[in-house]
Amino acid sequence: MQIMSELRVKIGEIAKRRGFYWKSYEIYGGLGGFYDYGPLGSVLKDNIIQLWKEHFVLKDGLLLIDSPNIGPELMYKASGHAEKFTDYMVKCKKCGHAFRADELLKSCMENPEKLDEKGLWKAIKENNVRCPDCGGELGYPERFHLMFTTQVGLNKKAFLRPETAQGIFINFPILYRLNREKLPMGVAQIGKGFRNEISPRQGLLRLREFNMAEIEFFIDPQADFPLGEEENVILPLLTREGKELKIKAGEAVELGILSSPIAYFMARSLKFLRALGIDENKLRFRQHFKEELAHYSRDTWDCEVLLSQGWVEVIGIADRGDYDLKRHMHYSGRDLTALRRFKEPKRIKIKKLRAKMDVLGPLFKGEAKKIAEIIDNMDYREGDIEIELNGKRVKVPENAYEIVFEEESIGGERFIPHVIEPSFGIDRLIYAVLEHSYYERAERGYKVLKLKPRIAPIKAGVFPLMSKEPLAKVARNIVTLLRNRGVNCYYDDSGSIGRRYARADEIGVPFCITVDHTTLEDSTVTIRERDSMEQTRVKIEELGDKLINLIEGNLKFEEV
């Protein structure tokens, strides 16, 4: 563990010195839980997001949306966050120290977390709870919100979103239509989330403003969910009961350990992490304990990665059931259901009532039309009917309506879709990638980030062997040539060639191009591969193609 926490320090040191990330607002003394991404970190983040989009949005055919960070209070009442994302605090009137109200009451009652503020206040008084620090009298419970509040316009209360998910749920009807009213439907959103953490520590791992990539996958709970080619992916699981197993996705579903959609997204996530360069031996899916589940969740599996601080959640795959759509339906009054189509439309014969206007007209005069409408919409019944009209009870005689047989064709039934939510913590992934990529060569504490070429912020360094003409000029031309091909590269002629390789290795540059004296004779340059430190010569005119193929993974270095 000693070595592990040294690793965290080393990553943090490189991050700041070379420009991956650093604490925000340092010149004003800093602000906890906020980080800046520097020139390298921003590109690394972009590359990871780009890979995520390819891996999920493109390959799983997801609908990508982008909704606001600020949302109205009512929406967060509906989502449950306004209520559940709150803790009650009590402050000591004497020493001013603050405590969580339910914590103080734990010793004298059961389930204090279920109390509202009045209940808490009553319980504190009844049990004569005093300040644990000084014994002073405690004040009235106050809310401590894990959501940041703000105001829209003059006085409309609003929140900064704690997750991007709500922006997807509330748009379900539009998205469902855009998906041509078909399920399953996956919707993705990449953006920021905000949580006013009580104690944000550990660098990028616990931020108050963080980047997330979320998928809300809407399914019909009654429909099959085929795993396809993910069936044989081997998943490392740690169940709620503490069982550790490595098992094929398909088998885990058969044994009832996982539901199909959860197994599917585990397999997909595993492949994504592999592409990022996460060490597969330091990765597991851990099932949440019952009491650990978020208020909206019925089952959750965290994908955890072993880092210097222990196992850290980087992805959460939650079964949110129909919780969110149901709540938003209730609070907004809108229809958020989907249609489950029958294989063949059902034809049903129904008995209905139809008003006879020739009888109703003379009987009820001006009110006849309204009464007829009510009768037409009534379920089948017999005998005289009593209906309410403008607060009055009205008796409609049996002969004022007739019974008709109608045949209706019903194409399907409406239901509230269930949601599977794979949620990715981008900042945590960035940190995990850095830790898992870091190693030192035997000589002189030489530091290397073995970032995969696809996500490495800089793909190539171009060096003249000596900073002399015409070598330097040729090297500069190569930089221009590569940039025109879209390869992010840089020129460096400072210090010895070894030092330039070392600088490049430390920030994960996968390939270095060197212009030497041979170049002047036959227009070839060397490509040096970062991890093997081996070199090969290629013609300048082939350099662009070969480098791009190396970066994309279409070509292995040994094949060049």
Next chain:
RNA sequence: GCGGGUGUAGUCUAGUGGUAGGACGGGGGCUUCCCAAGCCUCUGGCCCGGGUUCGAACCCCGGCACCCGCACCA
């Protein structure tokens, strides 16, 4: 939020009541120089605020941040 620790150049660090020294890095230069080579040269620092003092990087108080533990947490 509680308890303990820490805060000196970009990074790591020496110093301790008389306002800072090193190493590495970074810039420029020299050396036909392929894995942090050598030489010359330049660059740059006491977390912030208040107090004690003739004088504070050092002592005291407050703040901010970081680390360890507890608690909390998607």
